[in-house]
Amino acid sequence: MIDCRIKGKMRLKGMRTTNPVAVGDRVEYELQHDETTKEGIAGIITAIEPRTNYIIRKASNLSKESQIVAANIDQTFLVVTVNYPITLTGFIDRYLVSAQAYRIPACLIFNKLDLYDDTDYNKLEEYLQTYESIGYKCYQISALKNFNLDSLREDIKGKINLFSGLSGVGKSSILNLLEPSLSLKTDEISEYHLQGKHTTTFSEMFELHDGGYLIDTPGIRGFGVIDMVKEEIPHYFPEMFNLLKDCRYFNCSHTHEPGCAVKKALQEGRIPVSRYESYLSLIGEDNSKYRS
Secondary structure, rough: OEEEOHHHHHHHOOOOOOOOOOOOOOOOEEEEEOOOOOEEEEEEEEOOOOOOOOEEOOOOOOOEEEEEEEEEEEEEEEEEEOOOOOHHHHHHHHHHHHHHHHOOOOOOEEHHHHOOOHHHHHHHHHHHHHHHHHOEEEOEEEEEOOOOOOOHHHHHHEEEEEEEOOOOOOOHHHHHHHHOOOOOOOOOOOOOOOOOOOOOOEEEEEEOOHHHHHHOOOOOOOOOOOOHHHHHHHHHHHHHHHHHHOOOOOOOOOOOHHHHHHHHHHHHHOOHHHHHHHHHHHOOOOOOOOHH
């Protein structure tokens, strides 16, 4: 591993994101003598190779437009908890829409089953019915009890895997179990706010001992989508995309038009209400906001 920094001109040229180089990027670099490093050399990044894909979100830093979460990934896993803390469906849908837009396979990991009561399990069942019916693979696990992780371990082998989620959902605990050599810092959620504390402060990639990579990212509070044309947003909802050809009007907004196949499916219960509400939120999004 070689410590690298960014060439100054490249850092400033046409930059619209908070991070000019993202975890997962493939770069070109030149070696230079540097006494401040252990090896006595350092790399100067001179170019970033074209990205095959990336996950991007609106940046909380309003002086910039966006933040690239990670690039060149094979699949992404969103860690979800229906309680301790609560992950809202609006947040889940924004993340899934972003992954769909860049053709990145996405899965959901429902963690902390050891803490759930009957109410939580009922809510979990609602989430599973919603997302599994659309085609998203869902894992039900307990990182604390090291329960039901075998399938997940098998599915990440040989791939570049991005893990994301709200602060406090147990993402770092899961990664520590998936790769025994890791010792990522973990912390308890706030008992007063039932929200997580940031334990991961920057994105980092780790190599798996049996092939592949894990990308750990800081816990996020909200996920705002960016660089999406309103008319294309239905394409990123798989259950809606399959119906678009059946709408009476080719430019149907799926909000008020007669003969709308999406609205008909909603009324018949074939599209979950929560997903349609997420769609309405996205097409009416105020670009000055970045949290869901």
